[in-house]
Each structure stands twice: as structure tokens, then as C-alpha cells.
Amino acid sequence: MIKAVMVGQPNVGKSSLINAISNARLHVGNFAGVTVEKKEVELLNNRLKIVDLPGIYSLHAYTPEEEVTKKYLLFEEYDLIINVVDANVLQRNLVLTFQLLDMRKPTILVVNMIDELEEKGGKIDAQKLSILLGIPVVLASAKEKRGVEEMVELILKGFKCEWKIYYNDKIEDEIEKISSILNNHFQNPDLSRFYAIRLLEKDEDIYKIVHDLPIFLELYKVLGESIKRLSIEFDIPDVRDLFAQERNALAKSVVMQVLTPPPHKESLTQKIDKLLIHPILGLPIFLFFMWLIFQITFQVGSLPMEYIDQVVNNFANWLKTILPPGDLNSIITEGVIPAVGAILMFLPNILLLFLGINLLEQTGYMARAAFLLDGFLKRFGLQGKAFVPLVSGFGCTVPAYMAARTLKNPKDRLITMLILGFMNCSARLPVYVLLIAAFFPAYNAGNILFAIYITGALLGLIVAKILRTLLFKGEPEPFVMEMPPYRFPSLKALALELWYKAKIFIKKAGTFIAGAAMIIWFLSSYPKNPSLIQLYEQKMESAKTIQEKKALEEELKAKLLEQSYLGRVGKMIEPIFKPLGFDWRLSVAVVSGLSAKEVIVSTLATLYAVGEENEKGLIQKLRENIDFKTAVALIVIIMIYSPCVAAMGTFYSEVPNWAWRLFYTIYPNVLAWILAFGVYKLLERV
Amino acid sequence: MKLTQLKVGESGVIEKVVAPEPIKSRLFSMGITKGNRIKVIEHTLKKETWGVEVEGSKIALREEEAGAIEVKND
Ligand SMILES: Nc1nc2c(ncn2[C@@H]2O[C@H](COP(=O)(O)OP(=O)(O)OP(=O)(O)O)[C@@H](O)[C@H]2O)c(=O)[nH]1
Ligand SMILES: [Mg+2]
Numbered sequence: 216m217i218k219a220v221m222v223g224q225p226n227v228g229k230s231s232l233i234n235a236i237s238n239a240r241l242h243v244g245n246f247a248g249v250t251v252e253k254k255e256v257e258l259l260n261n262r263l264k265i266v267d268l269p270g271i272y273s274l275h276a277y278t279p280e281e282e283v284t285k286k287y288l289l290f291e292e293y294d295l296i297i298n299v300v301d302a303n304v305l306q307r308n309l310v311l312t313f314q315l316l317d318m319r320k321p322t323i324l325v326v327n328m329i330d331e332l333e334e335k336g337g338k339i340d341a342q343k344l345s346i347l348l349g350i351p352v353v354l355a356s357a358k359e360k361r362g363v364e365e366m367v368e369l370i371l372k373g374f375k376c377e378w379k380i381y382y383n384d385k386i387e388d389e390i391e392k393i394s395s396i397l398n399n400h401f402q403n404p405d406l407s408r409f410y411a412i413r414l415l416e417k418d419e420d421i422y423k424i425v426h427d428l429p430i431f432l433e434l435y436k437v438l439g440e441s442i443k444r445l446s447i448e449f450d451i452p453d454v455r456d457l458f459a460q461e462r463n464a465l466a467k468s469v470v471m472q473v474l475t476p477p478p479h480k481e482s483l484t485q486k487i488d489k490l491l492i493h494p495i496l497g498l499p500i501f502l503f504f505m506w507l508i509f510q511i512t513f514q515v516g517s518l519p520m521e522y523i524d525q526v527v528n529n530f531a532n533w534l535k536t537i538l539p540p541g542d543l544n545s546i547i548t549e550g551v552i553p554a555v556g557a558i559l560m561f562l563p564n565i566l567l568l569f570l571g572i573n574l575l576e577q578t579g580y581m582a583r584a585a586f587l588l589d590g591f592l593k594r595f596g597l598q599g600k601a602f603v604p605l606v607s608g609f610g611c612t613v614p615a616y617m618a619a620r621t622l623k624n625p626k627d628r629l630i631t632m633l634i635l636g637f638m639n640c641s642a643r644l645p646v647y648v649l650l651i652a653a654f655f656p657a658y659n660a661g662n663i664l665f666a667i668y669i670t671g672a673l674l675g676l677i678v679a680k681i682l683r684t685l686l687f688k689g690e691p692e693p694f695v696m697e698m699p700p701y702r703f704p705s706l707k708a709l710a711l712e713l714w715y716k717a718k719i720f721i722k723k724a725g726t727f728i729a730g731a732a733m734i735i736w737f738l739s740s741y742p743k744n745p746s747l748i749q750l751y752e753q754k755m756e757s758a759k760t761i762q763e764k765k766a767l768e769e770e771l772k773a774k775l776l777e778q779s780y781l782g783r784v785g786k787m788i789e790p791i792f793k794p795l796g797f798d799w800r801l802s803v804a805v806v807s808g809l810s811a812k813e814v815i816v817s818t819l820a821t822l823y824a825v826g827e828e829n830e831k832g833l834i835q836k837l838r839e840n841i842d843f844k845t846a847v848a849l850i851v852i853i854m855i856y857s858p859c860v861a862a863m864g865t866f867y868s869e870v871p872n873w874a875w876r877l878f879y880t881i882y883p884n885v886l887a888w889i890l891a892f893g894v895y896k897l898l899e900r901v
Numbered sequence: 902m903k904l905t906q907l908k909v910g911e912s913g914v915i916e917k918v919v920a921p922e923p924i925k926s927r928l929f930s931m932g933i934t935k936g937n938r939i940k941v942i943e944h945t946l947k948k949e950t951w952g953v954e955v956e957g958s959k960i961a962l963r964e965e966e967a968g969a970i971e972v973k974n975d
Contacts, residue, residue, distance in 0.1 A: 224930075273930035277923055304957045307932040455922070459929035463936065484959075485942075494946045586961040590949035599950065599961065693924050693966050697931065698952065698959040 218264045218292070219370055222284065222315060223299035224308055225249075225270025226699050228327040231357035232299060233267050236367055240715065241267055242614075243708075244576035247697045248603065248621035251280040253287060263370060266293065269620075274314045274418070275455075279628070280620040288318070289420060295321040295370065302332040302339055302354070303700070305474060309466035310459075316348070316380050317412050319405035323351045323374065325366055330356040331700075335477035344473040349377035358705070378405075382461050385448055389415065389441035396434050397425070414438055415445070416455050484579075484700040491580070497587045504580075508571035509668060510661035513648065516564030517660070523563075524832070527556030550736025551729050553824065554817030557833060558724045561645035561816075562717060568641050569716050570709070572610045577704035581606070582696055589694050595676040596683030598622075598694040601631045605675075608638030609668065612862035615640075616869050624692035629875060630682050632866060636858045636883055637675030639668050642812035646853055649816055653837045654846040671854045678886075724813070731810055732817045735803075738781035739821060747774060776822070795852070795891050796845035805852055811859045844898035848891040855887035904939065904970040905951070912940035913972030915955075920969035928966065932956045939972060 221229040225247030234241055239256040242249055247270060254267045268287055269280040276285040288296075298315050300308035305326070315322060326339055345352040351374045355362030381387055393411035394404065401407050413421040415438070425431055442454050451457050491500060531552040538544040575581050581603060589599030600622060608615035615635050622628040639647070647667055655663050751771040758764040776782050777799075785799030792802040800822040808815040823836040841849075857863060857880065867876050907913060915937050918928050932955045933939065942959060943952040951967040953960055 273926065275923060275926040275930065277927045277930075304932070306956050307930075307958060310930065310932075310934075453922075453925075455926060456918075456929075456935075459926070459934050460936065463929075463932075463934040467936075488943065488952075488959075492943050492952060494944065497945075582961065586950055586952060587945070589961070589963065590945050590947060593949065593963075598963075693920075694950065694961070694963045695924070695927055695931065695966055696961045698961055700959075 216261055216264055217294050217370060218266065219295050219297050220266045220287065220291075220293045221268055221297050221299060222288065222311075223270060224272055224301070224311055226697065227270065227299045227301040227308065228357045229270065229299045230254075230267050232325065232327060232355065232363060232366075233265055235357045235360050236363045237265075240711075244581070245579040245699050245702045245704075246576065246581045246603065247699070248278075248280060248618070249576075251283070251617050251620040253283060259367070259371075263367065265297070271311070273311055274413070275416070278621050278623045283620075285420065288315075293320075295323065297325055297366070297370075298322055299325045299327050302326045302329045302337075305339070306463075306466045306470045309469060310462045312348070313380055313462045313465060316350070316378070317409050319376075319378055319409060321374070321376055323353065323366070323369060324348060325353050325355050325362070327355050327357055329354045329361065330359050332477065335480075335482075337477035338475040340473045340475075344469070347379070347469050347472065349379035350374075351376075380465070382458075382465075386415075386445065386457070386461065389445055392437055392441060393434065396430055396437055400428055400430050412458075415442065416458050482700065487701055488583070488698075492583050492586055497583075501584055501587050505669075506662075506665050508568065509665040512564050512567045512571065512644070513651070513661040513664045516561070516567045517648070517652070519563050520560050523560045524556065527552065527559065531556070545740075546733060546736055549824065550740075550821065551732050554732030554736070554820050555724050555729050557649075557816050557820040558645060558728055558813045559721070561648055561813075562720055564644050564648055565641050565720060566713050566717055568644060569610060570713060572606060573709060573712055574704065575606060577702065577709070579699045579701040582698040585694075585696055586698060592676070593694075595680045596687075597631060597676070597679055598627065598692060600694060600696050601627065604631055604635060605638050605672070608635045608640060610641050612636060612638070612640045612858045613865045616862065616865045619869070622692065626687040626689060627692050629870065630679050630687060632870065633682060633875075633879060634675035634679050636862070637671045637678065637855065639671045639854060640812065640858065640862075642859065643853055645813055645816045646808075647850065649819075649834065649837070650846055650850055653834045653841075654843055667850060667854065674855070674890075723811070727811060728813055728817055731807065731814045732821060735781065735807065735814075735818050735821050738784075739776055739779045741779060744775065744778055747771070747778070781822075791888075795848040795888070795895050796842065797849070798840070801841065801845070801849060805849070805856070808853065809857060809860060811861070812853070815853065844895050847898060848895040851891040851894050852887045855890060856884045902972060902974060903968050904941070904953070904972050905948070905964060905968045907941045907972065907974065909941050909943060911974065912938055913974045915939055915970060916973050917971040918969060919971065920966060924966060925969075928962075928970070931960055932958060933960070933970060939970065 221233065223229050226245065230241040230243045230250050233239055233256050234243065237256050237258040241254055250267055250269045255264060256267065257264050268284040271281045271284040274285060276282045296315055298312055300312060312324060332339065339354060341352045341354050351369055353362045353366045353369065355366060390408060390411045393414060394407035397407035397410050398404055410421050410425065425434060445454050445457060446452060449457050491497060531548045535544060535548040538547065585599035585602040588602050592599055592601060603621060604615045604618040607618050612635055616632055619628050619631050622631060647664060651660050651663050751767055755764050755767050758767055781803060782799065785803040788802050788806060789799040803822065804815045804818040807818045820833050823833065823840060866879055870876060915933060915935050917935060918925050918933060920928060937956050939953050939955045941951065942954050944950065949964050951962055951964065
């Protein structure tokens with residue numbers, strides 16, 4: 216099996232290329248730092264394995280996700296490097312290519328996005344580029360699936376590389392001096408040369424490798440002299456600058472020979488940016504977009520709700536008549552189906568929200584939002600780039616924790632991760648939509664939803680500020696971020712992405728949530744108390760009117776529920792939530808939400824399902840059982856308390872420090888309770 | 902002169918980047934290197950965040966980093 220690694224600067228289309236040649240569904244997006252961990256894809260019956268790596272601007276890794284790539288390049292086994300570059304910014308990309316060529320590993324250059332360059336009227340001479348660099352060059356477009364087969368064929372067939380890139384003679388002299396010492400140990404001229412260059416560039420990873428070698432003392436002396444000579448010779452304080460300038464000049468001359476530049480013309484991106492990052496209009500437009508996303512999520516998403524509800528109800532009723540009566544019948548038709556149905560109702564809302572986030576990611580607006588918000592975020596001790604994980608948090612907290620890897624400074628990263636829970640994830644959406652529908656006027660629903668998300672975000676920022684002043688003194692990291700050109704997301708890709716999300720959601724509802732619902736149903740139905748049932752049956756027999764009988768029946772159900780396992784547990788935890796006006800059922804629902812936030816809805820559906828003969832929807836039942844201020848307190852709790860176990864697990868694996876893990880596990884819950892209590896008391900007054 | 906002394910729409914050739922490491926290397930790797938042409942595209946109202954264009958790519962950076970880029974205006 217051949218193992219190839221995808222290496223290139225961020226956002227050049229590495230993941231897209233892999234998707235184009237395989238049936239992998241790697242996440243792509245139009246901003247730097249989409250891929251943050253390595254992903255392996257096998258194709259052609261395992262004849263070829265391609266490793267997708269996070270984008271890296273240079274071998275001077277800067278952020279943790281770039282570190283992943285660098286470590287992989289230096290320390291893992293692989294057969295060849297696929298260096299992907301963006302045809303539109305060839306010069307900048309070639310600077311990294313030269314650093315990779317220093318490694319002298321088999322490399323092919325894939326010039327991606329050639330469709331965009333050609334559409335603008337530019338051209339690249341692949342043959343000449345190949346001759347100049349000494350490695351095979353493929354012009355490609357992941358979008359049009361151009362050149363991708365050629366790339367695979369080339370890899371399978373094998374190819375030759377000639378090492379033609381040399382620096383200025385004076386620099387090469389010094390490289391030679393250092394590498395000859397290194398070679399005494401490594402017995403590998405290519406590797407020695409690479410290490411020599413990296414050492415001149417003060418690469419700490421390489422420094423660590425050579426530090427314990429017997430040749431180190433000699434090496435150290437020679438290296439110091441070389442660095443001094445080069446600084447004097449080129450009148451430059453830092454040899455790193457020298458290499459940067461050398462490579463830049465080399466790249467410039469290569470580009471001059473192979474590129475027919477497109478005619479100068481104001482691009483669409485430039486025109487759009489005049490409006491979207493306008494100093495005055497930029498922020499209001501951003502807020503409008505966000506408002507629009509939530510408005511559509513609620514208003515449009517609620518349209519098919521009743522229909523879905525109806526279908527699920529009919530299905531349950533139908534199944535009830537088909538299955539033999541008994542426990543299995545009830546567990547399915549009363550336990551699982553209504554609970555899963557209560558969740559499925561929200562599929563349209565969730566898909567619309569994901570569509571909104573996806574558009575942010577795919578169009579290139581994400582980096583603009585980061586630009587616009589940087590000044591604002593700075594006041595809270597964060598930086599613009601933090602916007603990316605924060606927005607992903609509206610979708611799901613798990614990838615959002617991963618996305619925080621794009622933040623360099625460990626303090627920045629930890630603060631961002633500690634407040635990511637305040638960015639309401641899409642799993643909480645069903646709970647909000649349900650509560651809003653039950654307790655707020657319909658005409659304002661979209662705005663209330665928007666307000667909940669904004670409040671969560673602002674609260675997160677305030678907490679960030681407090682953490683920054685109390686626990687993490689120090690400046691936030693500098694903000695530097697590329698703003699890619701706007702790109703039209705392909706409708707097919709958007710549709711596929713949504714379909715994929717829908718599948719995941721339905722699967723989750725059908726497995727995890729159905730399972731949770733089954734447990735909740737069981738715990739709330741057993742143990743049965745025969746003497747109580749007998750007592751009520753006698754009472755019912757002697758009842759005179761139908762209403763009286765009905766009332767007794769409901770009373771029995773309520774009593775049984777209270778005596779169930781779940782009822783007893785609920786009664787135990789009730790005191791904690793009592794000050795917020797929660798009864799035991801709400802308390803249980805909140806706690807069950809720690810498994811997954813949607814479970815809150817299914818638990819409510821099960822626990823408030825007393826007397827289902829009267830065919831009232833969950834919304835109606837909530838209105839009867841919960842008052843307004845309790846509902847608001849519930850929203851506050853859900854907004855702030857711990858995210859689901861999956862998210863917590865991700866946090867633990869990303870943050871190895873036990874003290875922070877403990878803090879992370881406790882503080883949101885305490886804060887949630889205090890704020891919910893405050894809001895509850897406040898509403899009591901008015 | 903400093904990049905931040907340019908007006909929106911003006912450009913210059915980079916002479917020197919005086920930021921501390923590792924931010925300096927990061928700026929280099931994004932194309933902000935001596936000899937390249939850089940143009941100011943936009944800045945926020947309070948000039949806290951700047952948008953520049955260099956060798957075909959657009960980059961957002963803070964005032965502090967933008968101020969560390971010295972250019973020759975022409
Ligand atoms: N027009 C065009 N767009 C492309 C092409 N390849 C990728 N894109 C778009 O470029 C953007 C970046 O693609 P990704 O595949 O996420 O890039 P990446 O190199 O994996 O990025 P990171 O994971 O952030 O390093 C996406 O918006 C893609 O749709 C191409 O050949 N032509
Ligand atoms: Mg990627």
C-alpha cells in the first residue's frame with residue numbers, strides 16, 4: 216500500500232481533492248483551519264492511503280493544528296508528499312513548497328483551483344513549473360474533478376524527483392558546513408541537509424532531536440558561527456528573515472516564468488467586500504444575517520411541525536392496534552415513539568440552522584465576521600479568530616472544541632473552550648422551540664430565539680472577560696487571519712451536507728434518544744403498585760359520572776408515576792431545583808439532558824404524558840403544568856449548564872489538565888443555578 | 902513609514918517587518934515579506950483591525966501587527 220500525505224497551506228482545497236477522488240466526506244469550508252486533525256482515507260481497494268492533514272502556512276508551525284501537521288511530516292512514516300497549492304496565490308504557496316522540498320522526500324505538486332485562475336483569464340505552464348522545481352506538477356480542480364485522476368495515476372505509477380532548488384551560494388556554504396557534521400551521525404545527506412536548514416532557521420523541534428547527540432557540542436559551535444557569518448554577510452539581524460526573503464525571491468522568479476497573470480480588474484470579492492466589511496455598515500449587516508438565520512430557523516422550520524407530529528401520532532396509533540397488547544406494546548407506542556416523535560418534529564428547524572451555519576462556512580463570510588468582530592472580542596480578552604469555534608458551537612459543541620485548535624495561545628484557547636458551552640448548540644434548539652411555542656406569543660417567536668442565542672453568546676463573553684482578568688492574565692494572541700475570496704457554495708454539496716446531517720439526526724433520534732426514552736419510560740412505569748391500582752379500581756367502579764371516573768384515572772396515573780423509580784429519584788433531586796419553581800419532573804428532565812440535550816424534550820413528553828386519552832399536545836400540557844417564570848428559569852438553566860456527555864468527553868481529551876477539567880465540570884452548573892434563581896425571583900416581583 | 906500610516910486604497914512595498922517572533926514568521930508565511938507589494942483594503946471604524954492585500958491574498962490583522970510592517974510609499 217502506498218501512503219501519501221496531503222500538505223499545503225490552509226484553504227487550498229486539500230480536503231476537497233480527497234473528496235473528489237474518493238467517496239470520503241471530509242468537511243470542507245472556505246476559510247483557513249477547517250481540518251484540525253489528521254484523517255486517513257483509503258481508496259482503490261486499499262492500494263492507496265491518503266492522509267488529510269490540517270493546512271500549514273509554513274514549517275514554522277504556529278497554531279496547535281499546524282503542529283499536528285508538522286509533527287506528522289517530521290516523525291511519521293509515509294511514502295510521498297502531495298503538496299497542494301492554490302493557483303490564485305501561487306507565489307505565497309511556493310514558499311511552503313520550497314520548505315517541503317528541503318525535506319527531499321518524493322513530492323508531487325498539485326496546483327488546485329485552476330478553474331478559478333483560468334476563468335479570470337490566467338494560465339500556468341505546468342511543464343515549465345515541473346522542470347524548474349524538479350518534481351511532477353498536476354493542474355487540478357477539485358470542483359470540476361479535473362486532474363484528480365492524473366494525480367492518482369502518477370502516484371500509482373511512481374515518479375522521479377530531481378532536487379533543483381538551491382539557495383544563495385553563501386547560504387549553501389553554511390548549510391554544507393552544518394550538514395557535514397550532522398551527516399557523521401545520520402549517514403543520510405538529504406536528511407542532514409534538511410536538518411541543517413531547519414537549525415539555521417532556529418527550528419526547536421529539530422533542535423530537540425540533535426540536542427542529545429554526541430555531535431551536539433561541535434554542531435552547536437559551527438551553527439553559531441554560521442548564523443553569525445550570515446547575519447553579517449547579509450546585514451540581517453535574524454537568519455529566519457534571510458530564508459523568508461530567499462524563498463520569497465525564488466518563488467517570485469518561478470512565478471514570473473510560469474504564470475500568465477489574469478488581466479487586472481476589480482474582482483467580485485472586492486466589490487462585495489466594499490459593502491460587507493464596510494467600517495460603518497459591516498457590523499449591522501452581520502447582525503442582520505444572524506437575526507435572519509434564527510428567524511428562518513424558527514418561522515420556516517415550524518411550518519411542517521404539525522404535519523410531522525400528525526404522522527408520528529397516526530403511526531403510533533396504528534402500531535398500537537397491530538401489536539399484541541401488553542408491555543411491549545406500551546413501551547413502544549407510549550414510550551419510544553412519542554418521545555422520538557417529539558424530537559423528529561424539530562428536524563426542519565435543525566436543518567435550517569445548519570444550512571445557515573454552512574453558508575457562513577462555505578461562502579467565505581466567516582473570515583469577514585472574524586474581521587468585523589475582532590475589535591469587539593478584544594474587549595473581552597478574545598480575538599477575532601475565536602469567532603470560528605464560537606459559531607461552530609451553534610451547530611455542535613464537539614467540533615467547536617476541536618476548532619479551538621486554530622487558536623495559538625493556550626490561554627486564549629482554554630478561555631474559548633470554557634465558554635463554548637454558552638453558544639447554544641443545535642441539540643438545544645428543540646427544547647427552546649418547544650418552550651417558546653408554549654410560553655411566548657407566536658409573532659415574536661423568531662426574535663425570542665435570536666435573543667436566547669445572543670444572550671448566551673454575550674454571557675459567554677462576560678465570563679471570558681472575568682476569566683481573563685482573574686485567572687489568565689496576559690494579552691490575547693495577535694490576530695492574523697486570511698480572508699479568502701467569496702465562493703459560491705455548490706447546491707449539490709449543500710444538499711448533500713444537509714442530507715448527511717438529517718441522516719445523523721434521525722439516526723441519533725432512532726438509537727440514542729430512543730434508548731434514553733425507553734429507559735425513562737421504564738423507570739417511570741415501574742414498579743407498579745398493585746394495592747394502589749386495586750384501591751383506585753374500586754373507587755372508579757363506584758364512581759357515578761364519566762368525568763369523575765376520568766379524574767380518578769388521572770389521579771391514579773399521577774400517583775403511580777410519583778411512586779415509580781424515576782419519581783423517587785425525582786423527589787430526591789427536587790429540593791435542588793425547588794427554588795426555581797421546578798417540580799420533580801422538570802428536575803428529572805434537566806438532569807436527563809446531560810446525556811443529550813434533545814432528551815429533555817423526550818423526557819418531558821414521557822413524564823407529562825399523563826392522561827393521553829385527551830389528545831392534547833405536549834405544548835398544551837406544558838402550559839398547564841409550568842408557569843411562565845419557571846419556563847424562563849428552565850431556559851436559563853439549559854442555556855448555561857454543562858453540555859452533553861459527548862461534548863464533555865471532547866473537552867477532557869483536548870484539555871489534559873485535571874484542575875481545569877474539574878472547573879469546567881462544576882462552574883457552568885453553579886452559574887446556571889444562580890442565574891436561573893435570579894431570573895425567577897426577578898419575574899416573581901413583576 | 903508604517904503601514905498604518907497609509908490610507909485605504911494606498912499601497913507600498915514592504916521594507917521590513919519588526920514584529921517579534923513567532924508572529925513575524927507567521928506574517929512572512931502569509932506573504933508579508935520584504936519586497937512584496939501591500940495594499941490597505943479596509944480598516945474598522947476605530948482602526949483596530951486592518952484588511953490588507955498582498956500578492957493576491959487578503960489578510961486581516963490587528964493594528965499592532967499592521968503597525969509592525971514598514972513600507973515604502975510610492
Ligand atoms: N473553485 C474551486 N474551489 C475549490 C476547489 N477546491 C476547493 N475549493 C473550495 O475551496 C475551499 C477550501 O477547500 P478545503 O478542501 O476545505 O481546503 P483545505 O485545504 O482542506 O483547507 P484546511 O482544511 O483549512 O487546510 C472550499 O470552499 C472549497 O469548496 C477548486 O478546485 N475550485
Ligand atoms: Mg481540509
